[in-house]
Amino acid sequence: RKEVEQDPGPFNVPEGATVAFNCTYSNSASQSFFWYRQDCRKEPKLLMSVYSSGNEDGRFTAQLNRASQYISLLIRDSKLSDSATYLCVVNVGGFQKLVFGTGTRLLVSP
Amino acid sequence: NAGVTQTPKFQVLKTGQSMTLQCAQDMNHEYMSWYRQDPGMGLRLIHYSVGAGITDQGEVPNGYNVSRSTTEDFPLRLLSAAPSQTSVYFCASRPGTGTLTGELFFGEGSRLTVL
Numbered sequence: 001r002k003e004v005e006q007d008p009g010p011f012n013v014p015e016g017a018t019v020a021f022n023c024t025y026s027n028s029a030s031q032s033f034f035w036y037r038q039d040c041r042k043e044p045k046l047l048m049s050v051y052s053s054g055n056e057d058g059r060f061t062a063q064l065n066r067a068s069q070y071i072s073l074l075i076r077d078s079k080l081s082d083s084a085t086y087l088c089v090v091n092v093g094g095f096q097k098l099v100f101g102t103g104t105r106l107l108v109s110p
Numbered sequence: 111n112a113g114v115t116q117t118p119k120f121q122v123l124k125t126g127q128s129m130t131l132q133c134a135q136d137m138n139h140e141y142m143s144w145y146r147q148d149p150g151m152g153l154r155l156i157h158y159s160v161g162a163g164i165t166d167q168g169e170v171p172n173g174y175n176v177s178r179s180t181t182e183d184f185p186l187r188l189l190s191a192a193p194s195q196t197s198v199y200f201c202a203s204r205p206g207t208g209t210l211t212g213e214l215f216f217g218e219g220s221r222l223t224v225l
């Protein structure tokens with residue numbers, strides 16, 4: 001089993017739609033969770049950290065479910081500019097090793 | 111701010127050649143790391159460092175060497191390039207080593223092709 005697994009993509013949605021991505025992780029000792037965004041042929045950039053109580057940043061909501069070992073990202077009112085690959089990131093085996101999921105590609109169409 | 115700077119951005123090598131990918135950061139970050147990104151594989155950690163003089167292996171260290179003589183620089187060396195090392199390489203750094211400092215700042219990437 002991979003340490004971090006994400007929903008397969010691509011997700012094709014119209015503008016204004018709500019879309020959700022899930023990510024599961026295998027190490028129950030993991031303590032740090034993040035969502036990164038990567039545009040085509042660009043470097044990844046932090047979208048948001050994921051906290052135990054869940055957190056929201058504008059149209060983006062991240063949640064953590066420790067019992068089931070998954071995190072989620074909800075995007076409301078999708079914009080064309082949200083088209084990108086979303087990477088789930090989890091620390092594994094200590095704080096120093098951050099493991100990336102393979103990413104979920106989102107395509108928002110007019 | 112320059113942030114994390116990688117050079118070169120593009121490189122073509124022949125099998126067996128050696129080369130060094132340079133990475134420098136000007137943010138005084140303790141932690142630096144190298145990832146490779148391949149289609150369908152996501153980013154995989156090659157090596158990382160938690161400070162000058164300290165390095166450790168990541169998920170896919172074979173075929174790569176690193177050193178950390180200064181806080182600013184973290185070069186990645188390919189001793190004898192193989193076609194399997196064709197990839198996009200990202201250097202990343204972050205301020206500290208605790209759980210609350212997870213944001214990685216990435217360089218723009220180095221695209222390496224080994225023929």
